[in-house]
Amino acid sequence: MTTGAVSTGPDDPLTAPDQALVWGTGMVAALEHPARWGGLVDLPPQPDHRTRERLCAALSRVTTGGTGAGTGTEDQLAIRPAGLLARRLVRAPRRTPRSGHPWQPRGTVLLTGGTGAIGPHIARWLARGGADHLVLPGRRGAEAPGAAELSTELAGHGTRLTFPVCDLADREQTERLLAGLEAQGTPVTAVVHAAARIALAPLDTVSVAEFADTVAAKAAGARHLDALLDRELDAFVLFSSIAGVWGSGDHGAYSAANAYLDALAHRRRGRGLTATTVDWGVWRPRTHRPPADAGSDLFNLEEHGVPRIDPERAITALQQILDDDETHLAVADVDWER
Numbered sequence: 001m002t003t004g005a006v007s008t009g010p011d012d013p014l015t016a017p018d019q020a021l022v023w024g025t026g027m028v029a030a031l032e033h034p035a036r037w038g039g040l041v042d043l044p045p046q047p048d049h050r051t052r053e054r055l056c057a058a059l060s061r062v063t064t065g066g067t068g069a070g071t072g073t074e075d076q077l078a079i080r081p082a083g084l085l086a087r088r089l090v091r092a093p094r095r096t097p098r099s100g101h102p103w104q105p106r107g108t109v110l111l112t113g114g115t116g117a118i119g120p121h122i123a124r125w126l127a128r129g130g131a132d133h134l135v136l137p138g139r140r141g142a143e144a145p146g147a148a149e150l151s152t153e154l155a156g157h158g159t160r161l162t163f164p165v166c167d168l169a170d171r172e173q174t175e176r177l178l179a180g181l182e183a184q185g186t187p188v189t190a191v192v193h194a195a196a197r198i199a200l201a202p203l204d205t206v207s208v209a210e211f212a213d214t215v216a217a218k219a220a221g222a223r224h225l226d227a228l229l230d231r232e233l234d235a236f237v238l239f240s241s242i243a244g245v246w247g248s249g250d251h252g253a254y255s256a257a258n259a260y261l262d263a264l265a266h267r268r269r270g271r272g273l274t275a276t277t278v279d280w281g282v283w284r285p286r287t288h289r290p291p292a293d294a295g296s297d298l299f300n301l302e303e304h305g306v307p308r309i310d311p312e313r314a315i316t317a318l319q320q321i322l323d324d325d326e327t328h329l330a331v332a333d334v335d336w337e338r
């Protein structure tokens with residue numbers, strides 16, 4: 001049970017992104033322990049007698065009317081004055097861009113996770129779009145494989161790349177990085193947060209320390225960037241995952257971190273600032289890397305009907321999402337028949 005971990009619509013702001021970690025973990029518990037799984041319920045801040053009735057109804061699996069949501073097979077519910085509401089994933093129609101102008105990067109853009117598998121695709125897109133300076137922080141800094149090659153490649157677009165050493169999970173290091181950029185007269189105009197630690201383990205084997213470690217790079221990094229950049233930016237983009245939307249076995253900590261990112265974007269948007277979270281399906285690697293955990297479900301994606309996304313299509317989708325100033329979308333290549 002949570003309070004304020006989910007939003008049921010524009011008039012119902014999400015207030016407690018930390019509690020969304022419970023939702024991310026819960027969706028994985030549901031897959032790993034279906035026989036023991038109960039469900040997720042988000043309560044209103046001031047529960048009254050109707051809340052208690054609806055909670056009892058949900059727990060005893062009795063349908064109580066409300067807005068479209070009975071219980072029965074529902075395991076992700078919010079109790080609100082309007083009734084008992086059940087979570088749904090729906091197809092997103094293409095919106096008409098609000099400004100009519102495509103989103104364009106400019107000045108200094110902070111790209112975390114820029115030296116990872118997906119980062120170079122994002123860096124190329126930002127450079128093509130006109131960013132003058134890309135800051136790619138990481139624990140390895142310029143020592144990260146591929147950093148020098150990417151710098152040389154993107155210099156051709158007139159984009160300067162820097163690779164500061166920074167552990168984003170550490171607030172002081174992140175603060176120093178941002179203050180340094182301000183002091184140099186190159187304040188951040190936009191953020192793309194794609195740093196992550198992806199470690200897989202079933203919930204009943206993962207230690208609290210390992211769980212916290214996996215959550216930290218992604219969620220603590222996002223939390224620090226949101227707090228330290230509490231001002232309007234051209235974009236504040238969080239790279240999230242479908243694992244945080246519908247869960248994925250062995251992805252407990254990772255799913256929690258992604259659900260947190262999604263919630264954080266809603267809360268930032270609720271503060272009147274631009275914020276976008278994208279729950280990606282798995283991207284197709286540029287060069288084939290032998291999978292570290294071959295044999296896990298992650299590598300039977302075609303069989304599951306969620307083939308890998310072509311990176312160029314993913315980048316096209318990302319551009320559309322920013323053109324439309326969306327807050328939260330999932331982008332996955334889904335074989336619906338399967």
Ligand SMILES: NC(=O)c1ccc[n+]([C@@H]2O[C@H](COP(=O)([O-])OP(=O)(O)OC[C@H]3O[C@@H](n4cnc5c(N)ncnc54)[C@H](OP(=O)(O)O)[C@@H]3O)[C@@H](O)[C@H]2O)c1
Nearest residue numbers: 113115116117118138139140167168194195196217282283
């Ligand atoms: N790959 C996919 O198909 C896929 C699918 C869905 C979502 N996503 C999301 O997309 C993003 C990029 O994924 P990826 O596959 O490219 O990841 P990746 O290859 O594992 O790269 C991770 C990156 O994050 C950085 N990083 C990790 N911990 C950090 C920390 N504490 N502080 C600063 N930087 C840190 C790493 O640099 P250092 O090691 O130098 O710190 C590296 O650049 C992630 O958020 C991931 O969850 C990816």
